[in-house]
Structure formats: structure tokens, C-alpha cells
Amino acid sequence: MDNNHEESLFAVQRRSGDIRTTVYWELSSTKDIAETSADIQRVDQRDIAEAAAMLRNGGTVAFPTETVYGLGADARNTGAVEAVFAAKGRPSDNPLIVHIADLDALDELVTEVHPVAVALMEAYWPGPLTLVLPLRPGVLSPLVSAGLDTVGVRIPDHPVARALIRASGCPVAAPSANRSGRPSPTLASHVLEDLSGYIGGVLDGGAAGVGLESTVVQVQPDGSVSILRPGGITAEQLSAVSGAGTVDNTSAEALDFTPKSAAPVSPGTADLNAADGEFPASAATDKNPAPRAPGMKYTHYAPRGWLGVVDGSSPLRVAERAASLLQAAQLNGEITGLLLFDEHIALYPAAPAACVTSLGSLDSPEEAARSLYAALRRFDEAGATYILAEACPVTGLGAAIMNRLMKAAGGTLIDAG
Structure with missing residues (x-):
């Protein structure tokens, strides 16, 4: 089937799907639920059992993980996996990560595991690390791997997630539980905002602890580690296990960081489908291959307004450039937004934008x-049409934060000098 046609079909299915009501399960304790596995004793086992039954019966369930909320389906059931793509409006050549509850389940899914991959599992599973491994033929729906001969697998570090997977008795394919292209959900309310009425149910387990998706890596035959998507496990942490000089960031850094225009789309002319979280996909070809992991190919994490990332030689230069652009945008009729860090607030004039949000301290x-992600959604709540975000250092976890900002901005980097 032509990929563009398939995308249109998914979009139609999402808008006119048979699901009319999304079941909402509020677990008995949503505070600090991800701290220890003992916390599972405080949640409602009946709700988890109901959600697990929904998965077994081919339904879709959003559930909490330590990274973001995932939208789960039985990874072996093509109809269930199609429902995930339909609900999200997700490009069909964008592979899904498979979540398992225990290491014992891995052998059923993959054919071999490199010793370095084993060492990474021992160090960071359960946790925000996805390993791309050789897929055992015929065990999963082909939609999960987007036709590739590999599959991304992880064990989430969240007691509710593991309890749900274990109770369902199936490997769970789960991208983030949001419309494709939108900021990922770190609260159940974010899931309902995007997907209520289009998925079977939502397990509310409180706020996600990490807040960014998992790091996705692939171990090469020589034992080197390629980061396909930066995330909750840093390059430095990977190197501590695999050895100095063995971690390759090339794929993860394959974003266009060339400075671009600071001019937004004119008010009222933004593409309505893109604003609703649907981004066009092109068919996978030799020149335009299917991505090896989620988050590598398409615009992701984006607010509805235009977004640019401002970088420069000093915080003062960044603040001066951003303030000037925001003032010009306001005069042009834009509703402005500014994403910054606590240390730089004093560098800006009073009320530099209609909506100012801090990510905290550097x-x-x-x-x-x-x-x-909650900050990016806040701009949507404010109706912001022109948003500027300060760049951050790309060391440690900052590499993942900057990756998400640049993906959300479609690669738009504004050089403040």
C-alpha cells in the first residue's frame, strides 16, 4: 500500500473510530508511585486487571512509565497495533518500542544479544533505555518494526507499567500516548487532552518521573554503541559501561542545526492538520529509509505555535536577541511565548512575552x-503563536533536552551571535 494513502487512512480511522468512550482508571495512590516496586501494593489491582484484559482483547490502553505515558497494545496483534497508529495519526514507517516486564520475555522476541548489550541491560534495566536488537521472525506484528529486521525493546522502571504488562501476558508495543508530533504526555490529563475518545482506556499513575523518552541505542558488531535517540540515560552513563570512546552520537545528532529565519508562519496561515498533530510522511525508500528508532525522522514534541530555539555566545546575547524578536512578533499580532532558565530571567525586560515559562535551573x-513537555503544552493553553526557547548545554541530560527542543522546532536554530 502506498504510504501516503495509508497515512490518510489512519487519520480517517482516528477521527471516525468506533471508540466513543475512554475508560479512566485513577489509581489509589498517584503520588511517588514510581519510587519502588513496593508501591504497587498501594494501587488498585482490579483496575490494572481490567486494563490488562483490554490489552489481551485487542484494545489500547495508555499507562504510566518513568519516562512518559505510553499508548499500549498487544505487539503480536496487528489490529491492535493499527489502532495505536490510528489514534495517534502516526506515520506507519515509524517503528514502535516493545515493553516487557521481565528479562525472561526477551528470548521470545529477539535472536541474539551482543555481550555489550547484555552489560547495558544489567546496568540500566529496568529503566529508560531501549535496545534495538535482531527481531525473531514472525513473533510480532510487522507494523511494530515498520518492516525492519530489528526491534526496540525495554523494561520500564515503573511498577504499574510492569504490573500491567505482566497481567496482560503479552509484549506491549507502546509509543508515547499523544497525537503524533505533539508534546509527549507526562500526566494522564495530557493523554486525555489528545486522545480521549480514540483509545480504550487510561491508567492514571501520576506524573512521569524522568519526563523524557528513553534513550534508544544499537550495539554494533564491534561492540560500539550507536545512540539513535538521546533520552533518560546519558552518553556518559553508556560509556561507563561500554568503555571510553565506544559511544557514537552521530545518529542522535543528525539534526539540521543551521541557523534559520526567525520569522514565523503568518498568523492564521498555519496548516491545520499540522496544528492538530498530523505531519505528512513520505514512503520509505533507499534514499529515504524507515527510521531505525522512534524520534529519528519526523517533527515531534511540537506545540501548535511556531517555535524557534535561540543560541549564542552568551546568555546576554541570547536574551537580547530573543527579546527583540518577541517584541517584533507582538507588533505583528502574534501571541508570544518564551521558554527560558531561572538564571536568565533577570536578563529580559519585564513581561517579555505573553506567556513566560521557566524550565528551572541550568x-x-x-x-x-x-x-x-508540560511547558510546551502550556504555550498551547495560552494560545501562543510565536514561541522562542533558550538553547541549553548539550552535555549529560542536556543533550536529550536540546534534541527535543530542536525536533519540536523543526530544526529552527536562531543564532544570537
């Missing part, structure tokens, strides 16, 4: 990661 990238 000294706490963990806080910035947890706050990022």
Missing part, C-alpha cells in the same frame, strides 16, 4: 527534563 537538568 544546574538541575533533571528538573528541566521533567518540565519540558
Whole structure:
């Protein structure tokens, strides 16, 4: 089937799907639920059992993980996986990550595991690390791997997620539980905002602890580690296990960081489908291959307004350039937004934008990661049409934060000098 036609079909299915009501399960304790596996004793086992039954019967369920909320389906059931693509409006050549509850389930899915991959699993599973491994033929729906001979697998570090997967008795394919292209959900309310009425149910387990998706890596035959998507496990953490000089960031850094125009789309002319989270996909070819992992090919994580990332030689230069652009945008009739860090607030004039949001301190990238997607959604709530975000250092977790900002901005980087 032609890929563009398939995308249109998915979009139609999402808008006119048979699901009319999304079941909402609020777990008995949504505070600090991801701290230890013992926390599972405080949640409603009946709700998890109902959600697991929905998965077994071919339904879709959004559930909490330590990274973001995932939209789960039985990875072996093509109809269920199609429902995930339909609900999200997701390009069909964008592979899904398969979540398992225990290491014992891995042998059923993959044919071999490199010793370095084993070492990474021992160090960071359960946790925000996805490993791309050789797929065992015939065990999963071909939609999960987008026709590739590999599959991304991880064990989430969240007791509710693992309890749900274990109770369902199936490997769970789960991208983020949002419309494709939109900021990922870190709260159940974000899921309902995007997908209510289009999915079977939502398990509310409180706020995600990490706030960014998992790091996706592939171990090469020589033992080197390719980062396909930066995330909750940093390059430095990977190197601590695989060895110095063995981690390759090339694929993860394959974004266009060339400075671009600071001019937004004119008010009222933005593509309505793109604003609704649907982004056009082109068929996979030799020149335009299917991505090896989620987050590598398409615009992701984007607010509805135009977004640019401002970088420069000093925080003052960044603030001056951003303030000037925001003022010009306001005069042009834009509703403006500014995403910045606490240390730089004093560098801006009073009320530099209609909506100003801080990611916290540069000294706490963990806080910035947890706050990022909720901050981008806040601009939507404010109706912002022109948004500027400060760049951040690309060391440690900052590499993943900057990756998400640049993907959300479609690669638009504004050089402040």
C-alpha cells in the first residue's frame, strides 16, 4: 500500500473510530508511585486487571512509565497495533518500542544479544533505555518494526507499567500516548487532552518521573554503541559501561542545526492538520529509509505555535536577541511565548512575552527534563503563536533536552551571535 494513502487512512480511522468512550482508571495512590516496586501494593489491582484484559482483547490502553505515558497494545496483534497508529495519526514507517516486564520475555522476541548489550541491560534495566536488537521472525506484528529486521525493546522502571504488562501476558508495543508530533504526555490529563475518545482506556499513575523518552541505542558488531535517540540515560552513563570512546552520537545528532529565519508562519496561515498533530510522511525508500528508532525522522514534541530555539555566545546575547524578536512578533499580532532558565530571567525586560515559562535551573537538568513537555503544552493553553526557547548545554541530560527542543522546532536554530 502506498504510504501516503495509508497515512490518510489512519487519520480517517482516528477521527471516525468506533471508540466513543475512554475508560479512566485513577489509581489509589498517584503520588511517588514510581519510587519502588513496593508501591504497587498501594494501587488498585482490579483496575490494572481490567486494563490488562483490554490489552489481551485487542484494545489500547495508555499507562504510566518513568519516562512518559505510553499508548499500549498487544505487539503480536496487528489490529491492535493499527489502532495505536490510528489514534495517534502516526506515520506507519515509524517503528514502535516493545515493553516487557521481565528479562525472561526477551528470548521470545529477539535472536541474539551482543555481550555489550547484555552489560547495558544489567546496568540500566529496568529503566529508560531501549535496545534495538535482531527481531525473531514472525513473533510480532510487522507494523511494530515498520518492516525492519530489528526491534526496540525495554523494561520500564515503573511498577504499574510492569504490573500491567505482566497481567496482560503479552509484549506491549507502546509509543508515547499523544497525537503524533505533539508534546509527549507526562500526566494522564495530557493523554486525555489528545486522545480521549480514540483509545480504550487510561491508567492514571501520576506524573512521569524522568519526563523524557528513553534513550534508544544499537550495539554494533564491534561492540560500539550507536545512540539513535538521546533520552533518560546519558552518553556518559553508556560509556561507563561500554568503555571510553565506544559511544557514537552521530545518529542522535543528525539534526539540521543551521541557523534559520526567525520569522514565523503568518498568523492564521498555519496548516491545520499540522496544528492538530498530523505531519505528512513520505514512503520509505533507499534514499529515504524507515527510521531505525522512534524520534529519528519526523517533527515531534511540537506545540501548535511556531517555535524557534535561540543560541549564542552568551546568555546576554541570547536574551537580547530573543527579546527583540518577541517584541517584533507582538507588533505583528502574534501571541508570544518564551521558554527560558531561572538564571536568565533577570536578563529580559519585564513581561517579555505573553506567556513566560521557566524550565528551572541550568544546574538541575533533571528538573528541566521533567518540565519540558508540560511547558510546551502550556504555550498551547495560552494560545501562543510565536514561541522562542533558550538553547541549553548539550552535555549529560542536556543533550536529550536540546534534541527535543530542536525536533519540536523543526530544526529552527536562531543564532544570537
